[in-house]
Amino acid sequence: MGKRIGIVGGGPAGLMGAEVLSARGHAVTVLEAMPTIGRKFLLAGKSGLNLTHAEPYDRFVTRFGAANERLRPALDGFKPQDMRAWAQGLGTETFVGTSGRVFPTVMKASPLLRAWRARLEAQDVDIRVRHRWTGFAPGGLSIETPEGPGTMAFDAVLLALGGASWPRLGSDAGWVDMLAAKGVALAPFRPANCGFDVDWSAFFTEKFAGAPVKGVTAQSAAGTIPGEFVISKTGVEGSLIYAHAAVLRDALEETGAATLMLDLAPGRSVERLESDLARQGGKASFSSRLRKGAGLDGVKAALLREGFADSAMLSPAALAAAVKAVPVRLVRPRPIAEAISSAGGVAFDAIDAAFMLKALPGVFVAGEMLDWEAPTGGYLLTACLASGRAAANGLDRWLSGLDAAFEGAPAR
Numbered sequence: 579m580g581k582r583i584g585i586v587g588g589g590p591a592g593l594m595g596a597e598v599l600s601a602r603g604h605a606v607t608v609l610e611a612m613p614t615i616g617r618k619f620l621l622a623g624k625s626g627l628n629l630t631h632a633e634p635y636d637r638f639v640t641r642f643g644a645a646n647e648r649l650r651p652a653l654d655g656f657k658p659q660d661m662r663a664w665a666q667g668l669g670t671e672t673f674v675g676t677s678g679r680v681f682p683t684v685m686k687a688s689p690l691l692r693a694w695r696a697r698l699e700a701q702d703v704d705i706r707v708r709h710r711w712t713g714f715a716p717g718g719l720s721i722e723t724p725e726g727p728g729t730m731a732f733d734a735v736l737l738a739l740g741g742a743s744w745p746r747l748g749s750d751a752g753w754v755d756m757l758a759a760k761g762v763a764l765a766p767f768r769p770a771n772c773g774f775d776v777d778w779s780a781f782f783t784e785k786f787a788g789a790p791v792k793g794v795t796a797q798s799a800a801g802t803i804p805g806e807f808v809i810s811k812t813g814v815e816g817s818l819i820y821a822h823a824a825v826l827r828d829a830l831e832e833t834g835a836a837t838l839m840l841d842l843a844p845g846r847s848v849e850r851l852e853s854d855l856a857r858q859g860g861k862a863s864f865s866s867r868l869r870k871g872a873g874l875d876g877v878k879a880a881l882l883r884e885g886f887a888d889s890a891m892l893s894p895a896a897l898a899a900a901v902k903a904v905p906v907r908l909v910r911p912r913p914i915a916e917a918i919s920s921a922g923g924v925a926f927d928a929i930d931a932a933f934m935l936k937a938l939p940g941v942f943v944a945g946e947m948l949d950w951e952a953p954t955g956g957y958l959l960t961a962c963l964a965s966g967r968a969a970a971n972g973l974d975r976w977l978s979g980l981d982a983a984f985e986g987a988p989a990r
Contacts, residue, residue, distance in 0.1 A: 580604040581977050584719055584732035586711045588615030589748070590959060591945025592738030593694060594966035595973075599736075600701035602974050607730065608703060609721060610748075611710035616691045617747040618740070622959075623687020629665060630658040630956035632674045641957045643824060645950035648926040649961055652933075652968035661960050668693040679955055711739075713756055714938075734940045734973050738966060741920035741946035742767040749920075749946065761937040763925040769917035770951040771958075772823050773815035774836075774908040782884055787811045789877040794818070797839040797903075799825040804844060809877060814838075814906065820918065820954050827911050840885075840904040842878045851898035864890040872901050881906075919958055921951040932972025933965065940976070944969035 580603040585592045588610030600606045608615070622628070631638060635657055642649050656664075662672050662680060670690045671683045682690060698705065706723075713720040718731035740749030751767055758764055792806040800822045807816030822838060829836035843851060855871035868874045871894075874882060882889050885904040892900060914920055924943050928936060935941045944965040952958050 581733035582731065583607070583973070584609060584730060584735045585738060586719070586735065587738035587740060587748075587945070588612070588705065588707070589738060589740055589945060589962070590616070590619055591947075591962045591966035591969075592736065593698065594963045595736045595738060595944060595970040596698055596703045597694075597701070598967055598970035599974060600698065600703045604974070604977075606701075606703045607732075608698075608705045609709040609711060609719075609730075610705065610707045612748045613707055615695065615705060615707065616687075618744055618749060619691060619959075620687050621744070621747060623682075623690075626681050626685040627687040627690070628679050628681060628954065628956045628959065629672060630661040630680045630960045632658065632678045632680055638957070641955075642950050642952045642961065645926065645948075649950060649965070651931070652964040653961065655971070656960070656964035656967050658956070658960060661956075661963065664963075665690060668697065677955070711737075711753070714760070734942070734977055736942045736944060736966075736969055736973055737947060738943070738945045738969075739947055741923055742914050743769065743917040743920045743946075745915055751923075753947070757924065757935075760935075762935055763928040765922040765925050765949040767914060767920050767922035768827060768831075769911045769914040770823060770827075770921045771820040771918035771954050772827070772914070772916065773810060773819055773912040774813045774823075774826065775910050775912065776813035776906060777909055778809075778813070779884060782809075782880055783811055786877045786880055790816075791840075791877055791881070793844070794878075795841040795844045796822060797841070798822040798836075799829070802841075812912070813908070815912075817954060823911070824921070824951060824953075826908055830908065830910060836908045838906045838908065840881065840906060841902050842874055842882060842904055843872055843901050846872075848898045848902050851901055852895050855897055856894040872898075874901065918954060919946060919951060921949065923947050923949045925949050930972075932976060933969035934972060934976060942969040942973045942976075 583599050583604045583606045585596050585608045588608050596606045596608050639650055639653055640646055665672055668690055672680050673683055674680055708724050710722040711719055712722050715729040718729050720729050739753045742751035743749055786809045789809045795802050795804045796818050803821045805818030807814055807818040826836040851872055858867040858871045868879050881904055886900050889900055924947050933942045945962045
């Protein structure tokens with residue numbers, strides 16, 4: 579017999595949980611505080627929804643840092659190829675980009691979300707927007723609705739409220755105090771996939787804020803990674819920065835300092851650069867020597883000057899070495915509200931293998947509420963859906979042996 583399931587949060591993890599549980603015959607109600615579901619999902623898809631990544635799976639599952647081992651069972655149950663098949667089942671064809679990232683051919687999130695909602699409604703999922711969870715009640719949840727406060731009774735609950743990034747879209751971490759009061763272990767939230775502040779000179783900021791930096795590699799403890807980023811008014815932003823963000827953030831927290839090393843001419847060896855720079859006439863301007871000898875001008879030449887104030891005085895050998903290793907000294911991460919995602923949340927030690935909270939039998943969690951992080955590239959969305967599916971499966975198994983509803987409701 580189907581049970582009454584409450585799912586709090588209308589993002590990818592919650593909707594996947596609703597899909598799985600409603601398909602098993604349960605009466606599922608999705609409670610979403612915002613006026614519409616999937617708001618962060620839609621915004622992420624404005625520039626081309628990155629669904630997953632096509633790299634070898636044994637590499638894919640190493641992208642989740644300290645949570646690799648704990649997320650592996652969920653990912654094994656919903657691999658990148660399963661994500662693509664799921665999207666295809668909703669009428670969304672996908673393709674693999676040159677970077678290995680997987681996108682819908684239409685490069686939009688809205689058609690997929692519309693088809694997904696139609697599937698959920700066909701499975702009798704009751705989606706209620708502007709319904710904000712405010713706490714636990716005996717056998718159910720306290721909810722603030724457009725008509726006022728109320729309670730709803732459920733046999734089990736799946737919480738999928740997101741992390742602490744992009745609060746204007748609903749992920750405001752307002753649930754933290756409610757779970758902490760119940761004895762749930764939580765890790766502090768921190769920005770992930772974020773930009774960083776840099777003490778640029780006033781001239782550099784005025785001249786180059788908003789400028790893209792392309793065709794470079796960046797090195798940190800995360801490795802040497804090619805890509806591009808953007809100069810912001812306060813520092814640096816963009817995909818190449820996000821790829822290094824976790825280790826740079828950790829270094830700032832641990833030591834108060836972090837430096838990203840840029841190779842501005844990754845296609846040339848230091849020996850070739852030295853030779854090319856040495857051939858430039860002594861009477862040529864420094865800008866001309868950089869442009870002709872190293873292929874640097876504009877923002878790249880300015881980055882070199884920011885990193886080495888005396889760069890115009892360097893010998894060809896020293897200048898070549900500088901071009902290959904320009905330091906960008908970071909001051910702090912940008913605020914978590916600006917981050918693409920967040921680290922921190924419900925500790926994995928606070929849940930069992932079924933994603934149920936040990937302190938609250940019958941309450942399950944999924945998605946970015948959990949303490950994990952991953953780089954951009956499709957990893958975040960795949961893990962959110964995989965964890966939502968795993969938590970739903972765990973909830974369904976728990977219900978099969980249910981003797982009483984959660985939070986002390988009378989036995990049935």
